[in-house]
Amino acid sequence: MAQPKNFGYDADAAALKSQAEKFFNDRLPVDQLHALVAHDSTPEREPVVDWKPEIWTEMVELGWSILTVPEDKGGLGLPLVAVAGLIEAQGKAACPSPLLETLNVGLVLSHCDQADAGFEAILEGKSVALAFADQHGSYEPSTTQVKADGDVLSGTAYFVQEAGKVDALLVAAQSGQGINWYWVDKSAAGVAVQQDAIIDLTRDQATVSFDQVSGLKLGSDACAAFAAAQPAIAALLAADVAGAGEWLLQTTVEYVSVRKQFDRPLGFFQGVKHPLVNVMLAIDETKSLAYNAACAYDCDEPNTPKAGHLAKASAADTADFSASRAVQMHGGIGFTWECYVHLYFKRQMHSKALYGDAMWHRAKLADIVFGPAAA
Amino acid sequence: MSDGARVDTPEQAAFREHCRSWLVANHPGEPPVRLPQSAIEIMNSDQMDFLQTWQKSAYDAGLIGCDYPEFCGGGGHTGFQRIANDEMIRAKTPILPNVIGLGMAAPTILNHASDELKAELLPRLLSGEDIWCQGFSEPGAGSDLAGVQTFAEPTGDGKWLINGHKVWTSLAHFASWMIILVRTDKSHKYDGLSYFVVPIKSALGKGVTVRPLIKMTGELGFNEVLFDNLVVDDRMRLDELGKGWQVAMTTLLFERGAGNLDTPRAGGMTSKASFTTSxxxxxxxxxxxxxxxxxxxxxxxxxxxxxxxxxxxxxxxxxxxxxxxxxxxxxxxxxxxxxxxxxxxxxxxxxxxxxxxxxxxxxxxxxxxxxxxxxxxxxxxxxxxxxxxxxxxxxxxxxxxxxxxxxxxxxx
The missing domain is CATH 1.20.140.10 (Butyryl-CoA Dehydrogenase, subunit A, domain 3)
Structure with a gap:
């Protein structure tokens, strides 16, 4: 199906986004966010999971967590471009929640052959995260270090996002018949969650080990399901980066309009003005490619994998650039713990590598454009 | 502004069909000369003649100036230029040579000139019979455009005497007309500017000298233009005296592709038909x-x-x-x-x-x-x-x- 020129972004999508912007502004403005997640500046601090579960409860009540459940499975039937608007708003607020991961699981399950029980759990309000990366940080199920003996899982999943917040995990495990997806309740016997000490204060991440844990198989051929969902996952993460980038840009613009040196606001100087314009151009690129990938996914276009790689390749670079310029243009104050900029700087650093960095996505793009690289 | 999200109305769909069938029958085919990559690099009259003939035929068929009023030589439509542009580019036509006229002079004239002047100048601009150039930059006024020193002095009998030096003037060596930003008051930087249209070709040797500049590529294409007591009638002034800066902003808005009217645009064919910068x-x-x-x-x-x-x-x-x-x-x-x-x-x-x-x-x-x-x-x-x-x-x-x-x- 050809893409609609307006990305399929309709009035419902716009309404969802403005509802989300208002919600995040009300529930967790940046000063409260800072108080919530930045209470301990010790570099070697023990990892903790700082979030407000009551905000998540409200998000579930608003129906946001079921937005990637297919309509015929009880979902709401909103296109992914509308979901991208919601995630852009969440990124701009840097709100800690298991929303993105739960939506990602919905996307993967949409390409699984026996996923009904998973959809039912999400419809009941359960939050869930993908557990499939290996110890080297490869975000591809093909290298999972979890094994399945029947429906009993053993092994370890690394770099599991929001593991400290979710109720359940969708685990990729190697069985005698290929790699499958299994649903595991986090509270099940044999599941151990070891929080990673990450730089990002607005997310959590963990190493999750499974010792003879019984899981429920929801899909065979985990790699195919993940590959089909990946452009959508890339689109949503790119939307998050665009939202966080816009916060960094606008906050920095406000600061350099007020802060004076040499009797002028800093923003008068082209050495400050021009890099901020370049940040704006980078954010616009990422935002456009995010909505393009979401729209391609909605339309099931043959170009969808390419669109996904374009979105995250751009997002990884924009995450880096928007964060670094914000700190630099804030000068000395931007380098301190008390300035809110570091929250978004760290969120962007995390997003940069999450689900594949720029070089990885460009390598995948090159494989599409030129054919696979010679071994 | 073009709106790709919009679906063609029945009238627009019929016009699109007209464009397509006309282009199939009237595409000028392979050019007899090497064509430049853009109109501002047109070097010789062989190239210019070929391209002017093409623009005139496309204009006569109603593909250029579609959204301009009929009394200005346009088609009097809305949203047709976008369609003609789509179809001309799809058909890989030659470029339009009167690029400064179409992209900058025409919308400026439409927004700021008297109806009399619009009716006089725009038809031959849209058809490409009159090539236009733009007299903004000067040796001392580049990025700081409001620093222009070319001076227009009132003669007292409803005319102006223009003296000064414009540079980087693309297409001046082919141009019949120039849009020009001049100073009419030396005591105010911005409010001392006024905007005129002035003849070039018909005034050569009578107050106007055009000297080609050679670019770093070795191509011609832009010029210096010297004004030495050129006499211009006051009715050639656009908008009020001292409003030149505001008029120039209209020109620049369209030059940067941010205006509210689609500029006629064609192209896709060069001397090497397969070549595009992509x-x-x-x-x-x-x-x-x-x-x-x-x-x-x-x-x-x-x-x-x-x-x-x-x-x-x-x-x-x-x-x-x-x-x-x-x-x-x-x-x-x-x-x-x-x-x-x-x-x-x-x-x-x-x-x-x-x-x-x-x-x-x-x-x-x-x-x-x-x-x-x-x-x-x-x-x-x-x-x-x-x-x-x-x-x-x-x-x-x-x-x-x-x-x-x-x-x-x-x-x-």
């Missing part, structure tokens, strides 16, 4: 270029470099698409004001990348049969600096974006 063309070149016994497209470093540029190119295309979706844009001028900066820098990087892919062959120019795409990449790379400098340098564009969109303090 990442796809660089990728093709990389596949065909061998180094160390292997295709450049197998080199992981070059693959990554080319994909970096692909991300930027596709990002630009999708941002242009997003510009037409108001719900997905914050500030209405945020995307339109990026266009000129992004296109010119993108072409510069892409052409440079092609030369890098070409390796040693990147050193060969138009006169060498072995040159990359007949030397078009090398020529295109050098010509790209014309676009990152003209119409407000990239540095000025970044000031404009920083000030008008981000709201940062003005750098002047």
């Amino acid at each position: 990442v796809g063309a660089v990728a093709k070149l990389a596949k065909e270029t061998m180094r160390g016994g292997k295709s450049v497209s197998e080199d992981p470093v070059m693959r990554d470099k080319i994909m970096q540029e692909l991300v930027k190119e596709e990002g630009f295309i999708q941002t242009q698409r997003r510009a037409r979706v108001p719900e997905l844009t914050d500030h209405p001028m945020r995307i339109p004001l990026q266009g000129k900066l992004q296109v010119s820098e993108m072409h510069q990087r892409t052409a440079n990348l092609a030369m890098e892919v070409g390796g040693a062959k990147g050193s060969l120019y138009l006169g060498d049969e072995a040159a990359l795409e007949g030397g078009q990449w090398t020529l295109g790379y050098m010509n790209s600096f014309g676009f990152t400098i003209a119409a407000g340098t990239s540095e000025v564009q970044r000031n404009i974006l920083g000030e008008r969109v981000l709201g940062l303090p003005k750098s002047k």
Whole structure:
């Protein structure tokens, strides 16, 4: 199906986004966010999971967590471009929640052959995260270090996002018949969650080990399901980066309009003005490619994998650039713990590598454009 | 502004069909001469004659000026130019030679001239019979445009005497007319400017001298224009005395592609029909270029470099698409004001990348049969600096974006 020129972004999508912007502004403005997640500046601090579960409860009540459940499975039937608007708003607020991961699981399950029980759990309000990366940080199920003996899982999943917040995990495990997806309740016997000490204060991440844990198989051929969902996952993460980038840009613009040196606001100087314009151009690129990938996914276009790689390749670079310029243009104050900029700087650093960095996505793009690289 | 999200009305659909069938029957075919990459690089009268004949025939068929009022020689329609442009580009027609007339002079005249002047000037502008040029820059007024010193002095009998020196004037050597920004009051920088249309061709030797400048590419295309007591009637003034800066802003808005009227646009055909500055063309070149016994497209470093540029190119295309979706844009001028900066820098990087892919062959120019795409990449790379400098340098564009969109303090 050809893409609609307006990305399929309709009035419902716009309404969802403005509802989300208002919600995040009300529930967790940046000063409260800072108080919530930045209470301990010790570099070697023990990892903790700082979030407000009551905000998540409200998000579930608003129906946001079921937005990637297919309509015929009880979902709401909103296109992914509308979901991208919601995630852009969440990124701009840097709100800690298991929303993105739960939506990602919905996307993967949409390409699984026996996923009904998973959809039912999400419809009941359960939050869930993908557990499939290996110890080297490869975000591809093909290298999972979890094994399945029947429906009993053993092994370890690394770099599991929001593991400290979710109720359940969708685990990729190697069985005698290929790699499958299994649903595991986090509270099940044999599941151990070891929080990673990450730089990002607005997310959590963990190493999750499974010792003879019984899981429920929801899909065979985990790699195919993940590959089909990946452009959508890339689109949503790119939307998050665009939202966080816009916060960094606008906050920095406000600061350099007020802060004076040499009797002028800093923003008068082209050495400050021009890099901020370049940040704006980078954010616009990422935002456009995010909505393009979401729209391609909605339309099931043959170009969808390419669109996904374009979105995250751009997002990884924009995450880096928007964060670094914000700190630099804030000068000395931007380098301190008390300035809110570091929250978004760290969120962007995390997003940069999450689900594949720029070089990885460009390598995948090159494989599409030129054919696979010679071994 | 074109609106790609809009579906054709029945009238527009019929017009699209007319364009298509007319273009099938009337495409001028392979040109008898090497055509330049853009109208501002037209060097000789053979090229100009061929292109003017093409513009006139497209105008006569109703494909140019469709959205201008009928009394101005236009079609009197709304939303037709966008369709004609789509179809002319799809049909890979020659470019339109009167690019400054169509893109800058015409919308400025439409917005600021008397109806009498519109009716007098616009028909021959739209048809391409009169070529137009733009007299803004001067030796002492480049990025600081409001510093122009060319002076118009009232003679007391409803006429003006113009004296001064304009530079970087593309197409002046073919032009019948010029839009010109002059000083009428030396005591006010901005409010001392006024805006006229002045004859060039008919005044050569009678107050006007055009001297071609040779560009770094070796091509002609732009000029210096000297005014020595040129007499101009007061009715050739656009808008009020002292409002020249505001009129010039209209011109610049359209020059940067941010105006509210579609500029007639055609193209796709050059002397080498297959050549376009795009990442796809660089990728093709990389596949065909061998180094160390292997295709450049197998080199992981070059693959990554080319994909970096692909991300930027596709990002630009999708941002242009997003510009037409108001719900997905914050500030209405945020995307339109990026266009000129992004296109010119993108072409510069892409052409440079092609030369890098070409390796040693990147050193060969138009006169060498072995040159990359007949030397078009090398020529295109050098010509790209014309676009990152003209119409407000990239540095000025970044000031404009920083000030008008981000709201940062003005750098002047």
